[in-house]
Amino acid sequence: MGKEISVIGVPLDLGQTRRGVDMGPSAIRYAGMIERLEMIGYDVEDLGDLRVERPHRSELDENPKLKNLKQIVTACTELATKVDNVLERKRIPVVLGGDHSIAIGTLAGVTKHYNNLGVIWFDAHGDLNTEEITPSGNIHGMPLAASLGYGHAVLTNLYGICPKVKKENIVIIGARALDDGEKEFIRKEGIKVFTMHEIDRLGMAAVMEETIRYLSHADGVHLSLDLDGLDPHDAPGVGTPVIGGLSYREGHLAMEMLAESGLITSAEFVEVNPILDEKNKTAITAVALMGSLFGEKLK
Template identity: 45%
Template structure:
């Protein structure tokens, strides 16, 4: 059997964010030795370098959206790169960049699923539900809108990035670690019936039970996409993000989450986003992210049966 090929795709932009600095995320992950650590797991890793797109003009919102044209350009680049890797049978990893870029990666994954007859499941590991619309958020920052856009709520240039219809429906998402949802957004996620396992749910049920629920129904015909926003983690262990929210998963809870995803054997694409070295301490958040990504690819304390 040939080795699984992992393709690293750097996307150095903070075009959708409210703070500058996520554009440095891809390099921080490389400095933390992501490729080498995955190669040690027996994987074949190809670093495709960085995608290119417009610079961040750092302007206020226009008609409710900040930098919409630039966000579309970056997401089209991600969409094209991701679809190319998936079509070649590779497992693409997006080194972000901010979370608006998941519009491009997941639109590509959804297209790949339609082409191969697979069921899509998206695990959204994040402090935020990212289901905002221009009407629900005054900031206009599109990194708070990707799930809404993927489900058809948002500007047509993003909701129909890969064709003439929204990429996905809310039922494909399982959101884990949520602890910050804007006032207007609460109504939106409720009406859309997004599967959300917030921190209270994790506190009450425990990470093991939550992951069993979130992963239920995954089988041989499932393409599992993991969208890992580093602010999913508690800021005490992961300070290097622009939008910290206290009360996130601990190191052990995060490890268990990743190990249980690995146990399914069905993760087929990954985003690592919102790592912001400008807020980090000696690259510790990037190192932690790489540590957790190793666990996504099967690193464990013991050899498990």
Template identity: 50%
Template sequence: MTRSVRIIGAPADYGANRRGVDMGPSAIRYAGLADELERSGVPARDAGDLAVPRAEERDPDATAPPAGKAKFLRETEEVCTRLADEVADALADGETPLVLGGDHSIAIGTVAGSARDADVGAVWFDAHGDLNTPTTSPSGNVHGMPLAAALGVGEFADLGWANVPGLRERNVALVGLRSLDAAEKEVIRGGDLTAFTMSDIDERGITDVVEEALAVATDGTDGVHVSLDLDWLDPKEAPGVGTPVRGGVTYREAHSAMETVAESGAMRSLELVEVNPILDEHNETAALATELAASALGKTIL
């Protein structure tokens, strides 16, 4: 029997510098998420959206750590703390949490909730490493920091709300990297993370890479959190994202990756982030997000 899904919207844009990503959950729903899951035989319940105050109502620098800059850090903490509770509740009720972002900073909350009372691995489908810290970030935007926060990298080690004890570097695999800052490269080279670039996918094929990523994430864990940033895909496939990078995966590669995730039976939680309908073309990116969610949750061609 297919495990029931709980849809949780997290319409936060505190972590990004381009407005509109807070409308991502609405765009994904409008693109037919519920119908797509129903056609796939996936029972789903929509829990609605977290209440997230507008960024204009908040001070972006009020709670930045003393070393460096992280915009809207207090607001990010508030959203992620509530999101972690929602995700943990869904799992406690026997449901698979499907979180709709929002920018990628919400991943701090999704991972924390997924790893509450459990050891988890993570497969991070993204063009970027998300391993900057307030001191190393060129922009101060937290959507470039969530994996660093969850792993306690740099000054994040002192922010208890952000660290995820149930997530270890050796169980994290990044897939499809093609845009990294110098400090992020140092974190990857000096740590236990597993990283696959687009060159690895070109040379080995998407299925082989994702299978190895899942092996890393499932080694000694209770399940896998899957974080899917839509800028992982090539901008020709997913134009509605805030930080597009040419040379990403194709439509078919993305579906094959999600089908491989589903076949593993290891996925514990899933999030779709960085869909920005203001930048999209005919809601194409949101529609693609619905399709990829269905594939990750078990939809097959036959």
């Protein structure tokens, strides 16, 4: 990675039903993100937040299997353009969510600049649902499937790129709440997944060593980190917490090893919900993980 970072906030909470995650970018900035990255030696520009259109009352029940589709597509298209422009200027895009549906836009903007993009997906969930198999209709459960080319055409073809990533270039880490349809999808497509079972048995260091080896052929690697990948003890302020997640130290070890690998070329941190948080603890954790990802060292 270079030493120039551009921060993009996406205050989007329309991919799920719990309000408050739209305040995530502000909470992360308030936790000292910009200052921390500057202390490590990065030139950081803050591009501010996208303006997210709210749905009109008449649009709320348009499609219960794809809730708020129009507004999410609009926001993700604008985000893709901004990420694209950041990479054109040879800077590192760091996107702050917002719910995880924004990853559709982030990946659309990123993948334009790589021939063989790898993706590391830290998450308690697979986010591999489509309109046909979703149990909720929440689009924050669909971004990885859409980026692979599965789902509604306006999502899969967003920014004119489909698919945005190849199935053999994805590693999901920390999964412990997969829907039945997602389990079948993973088996059928051969997606590389390290569930919490594997992490417990192998250890985080071994999981990250295998992840780095698995993606070593990629010409760029995007990190998509959902804070619910961590255990709720360390990251309580998320919309869909699942007990039994990654510990604070496991998260840091993963980020430290990614920093040492030099693989990461873009990143996003999503699902910080300050309304559900404890004294901004989850945003503070997100900033600490960013520090490790971008090379902060004790000595």
